[in-house]
Amino acid sequence: MTVSTTSPTPAPTPAPTPPAVAADAILRRQRARESSARTYARSFPVVPARAYGTTIEGADGRRYLDCLSGAGTLALGHNHPVVIEAVKRTVESGAPLHVLDLATPEKDEFTDALFATLPPVFAERARVHFCGPAGTDAVEAALKLAQTATGRHGLLAFTGAYHGMTAGALAVSGGVAVKRPVSGIAADVTRLPYPYAYRCPFGVGGERGAELSAAYTERLLDDPNGGVVPPAAMILEAVQGEGGVVPAPDGWLRAMRRITAERGIPLIVDEVQTGVGRTGAFWAVEHSGIVPDVMVLSKAIGGSLPLAVIVYREEYDRWSPGAHTGTFRGNTLAMAAGAATLRYVAREGLAERAAEVGARMTARLDALRAELPAIGDVRGRGLMIGVELVDPEGAPDACGARPPAPGTADRVRAACLERGLIVELGGRYDSTVRLLPPLVIGDEEVEAVLDRLADAIDAVTGGREAARGGVVRRSAGRRGAGWPA
Numbered sequence: 001m002t003v004s005t006t007s008p009t010p011a012p013t014p015a016p017t018p019p020a021v022a023a024d025a026i027l028r029r030q031r032a033r034e035s036s037a038r039t040y041a042r043s044f045p046v047v048p049a050r051a052y053g054t055t056i057e058g059a060d061g062r063r064y065l066d067c068l069s070g071a072g073t074l075a076l077g078h079n080h081p082v083v084i085e086a087v088k089r090t091v092e093s094g095a096p097l098h099v100l101d102l103a104t105p106e107k108d109e110f111t112d113a114l115f116a117t118l119p120p121v122f123a124e125r126a127r128v129h130f131c132g133p134a135g136t137d138a139v140e141a142a143l144k145l146a147q148t149a150t151g152r153h154g155l156l157a158f159t160g161a162y163h164g165m166t167a168g169a170l171a172v173s174g175g176v177a178v179k180r181p182v183s184g185i186a187a188d189v190t191r192l193p194y195p196y197a198y199r200c201p202f203g204v205g206g207e208r209g210a211e212l213s214a215a216y217t218e219r220l221l222d223d224p225n226g227g228v229v230p231p232a233a234m235i236l237e238a239v240q241g242e243g244g245v246v247p248a249p250d251g252w253l254r255a256m257r258r259i260t261a262e263r264g265i266p267l268i269v270d271e272v273q274t275g276v277g278r279t280g281a282f283w284a285v286e287h288s289g290i291v292p293d294v295m296v297l298s299k300a301i302g303g304s305l306p307l308a309v310i311v312y313r314e315e316y317d318r319w320s321p322g323a324h325t326g327t328f329r330g331n332t333l334a335m336a337a338g339a340a341t342l343r344y345v346a347r348e349g350l351a352e353r354a355a356e357v358g359a360r361m362t363a364r365l366d367a368l369r370a371e372l373p374a375i376g377d378v379r380g381r382g383l384m385i386g387v388e389l390v391d392p393e394g395a396p397d398a399c400g401a402r403p404p405a406p407g408t409a410d411r412v413r414a415a416c417l418e419r420g421l422i423v424e425l426g427g428r429y430d431s432t433v434r435l436l437p438p439l440v441i442g443d444e445e446v447e448a449v450l451d452r453l454a455d456a457i458d459a460v461t462g463g464r465e466a467a468r469g470g471v472v473r474r475s476a477g478r479r480g481a482g483w484p485a
Contacts, residue, residue: 023059026047046058046417052077053080053438054077054078054437054438054442056422065437065452067421067437068424068434069436069437070299070304072241072273074304076304076438076440077438078304080440083337083341086340087333087337089336100327101130101325104330110338111128116342117346119283121291127311127312131308131309131326132328133331134298135298136164136165137166139164139270140164142310145294148318149315155171155234156234157189157190158174158192159196160174160428161194161235161243172189192216195210195248195252198376198388200399204399207249218255221259221265233293234256236267236268237270238269238274239273241273241274241434243426243427244427244434245434247379254290257290267293267294269285269292271284271295275297276341276345277354277439278354278383280352281355283295294310295312296310302331302335304337304341307335354383357383358383361383361449368457372457374390374457376390376402377390383437387435388432388433389404390404404428408460409433412453415455416452421452
């Protein structure tokens with residue numbers, strides 16, 4: 001292991017700090033000109049001016065530890081030297097930056113780097129398709145591939161799922177609010193219960209809930225009067241991200257693989273957010289040992305630049321030319337940055353470090369439950385961590401879970417920002433604080449993240465050290481660990 005425990009990477013010579021700009025004026029213009037669908041900009045009234053590693057500097061000079069990481073896109077954090085060097089080298093080489101789906105040395109190198117990380121039994125007989133720049137387009141491609149290969153149309157998807165915002169991806173996602181005002185997206189999707197120990201759909205929790213989910217799925221598919229026509233595919237996440245950082249038990253994933261394989265149903269695993277070391281393995285499917293038929297990949301594979309692909313078993317490659325196209329399939333810079341990122345994560349053992357650091361963070365957060373009763377559950381895998389906030393005075397349900405507290409979570413997010421920490425919310429009720437720090441986060445930064453989050457929860461909910469909030473806020477603008485000297 002060559003990763004530093006105090007600073008994620010050797011600091012390059014920093015660029016001069018840009019002149020101060022009127023951040024408030026920029027935010028006013030954004031509110032006046034951008035659509036009402038903007039999301040992160042509402043939660044974080046920050047105008048980033050510089051960023052390095054885990055740290056973002058706003059135009060007003062304040063600095064923040066970034067535990068959102070572009071929703072998991074920034075495996076190596078902001079402006080990692082390996083990524084910057086790959087981009088500079090490619091630009092200076094004169095390589096074409098846009099080539100549709102033509103072969104290039106950069107694409108060939110990226111494909112080599114990608115296949116080297118995949119489970120060997122999968123990579124041996126796999127094909128890759130380059131999609132549009134976003135993960136949602138890769139989800140659409142995976143669904144179309146399965147439908148084309150099987151000649152079937154129905155889909156199996158899960159409660160709590162999130163797969164994107166285009167029509168097919170939205171249809172297999174679980175969120176109701178974004179579907180309600182849109183007509184025509186209710187595809188032939190059968191919704192299955194995803195195992196969620198804290199808020200078990202069967203009201204039993206634990207391993208028993210996962211066992212019931214598998215039994216229900218199998219019996220439904222085999223019931224001649226169950227109403228489910230043989231489907232084209234099952235799509236799932238090994239860890240639900242937007243759904244509240246809910247890891248699927250390994251045994252349940254193996255059951256889903258068995259159930260689909262026995263019935264000739266392609267299994268699609270969405271690794272858009274879980275991939276490239278995020279969960280403590282290079283790909284989340286490796287924890288359970290399953291080999292899917294299709295993997296959907298995006299976010300971190302582009303080294304912070306837009307890139308999305310699907311990788312699938314070659315026997316499903318029954319598309320006609322042009323069956324799934326996209327103008328921006330040939331992003332040369334993203335392929336160069338992505339290849340550099342994939343190789344760096346593998347070479348430096350960052351997946352293993354994510355497992356170790358994530359376990360340490362989860363253990364400390366779980367220990368805080370005794371002091372901060374608003375913490376209902378702490379869960380996750382690797383550096384994909386969720387802290388579900390609850391009403392500690394509310395009556396528990398059959399599994400012992402107290403009512404979700406989305407208002408509290410919203411205030412905690414704001415309190416974190418005041419303390420120089422960027423976190424986002426998720427989960428069924430937007431009551432889960434999600435932590436997605438870069439894989440290169442240093443030990444000092446880890447401690448700062450945990451301290452600031454604990455202090456924010458304490459200050460919002462009342463408790464052991466609420467009076468310390470002002471002290472932390474005054475120190476939040478100092479340089480974060482890992483910032484270039």
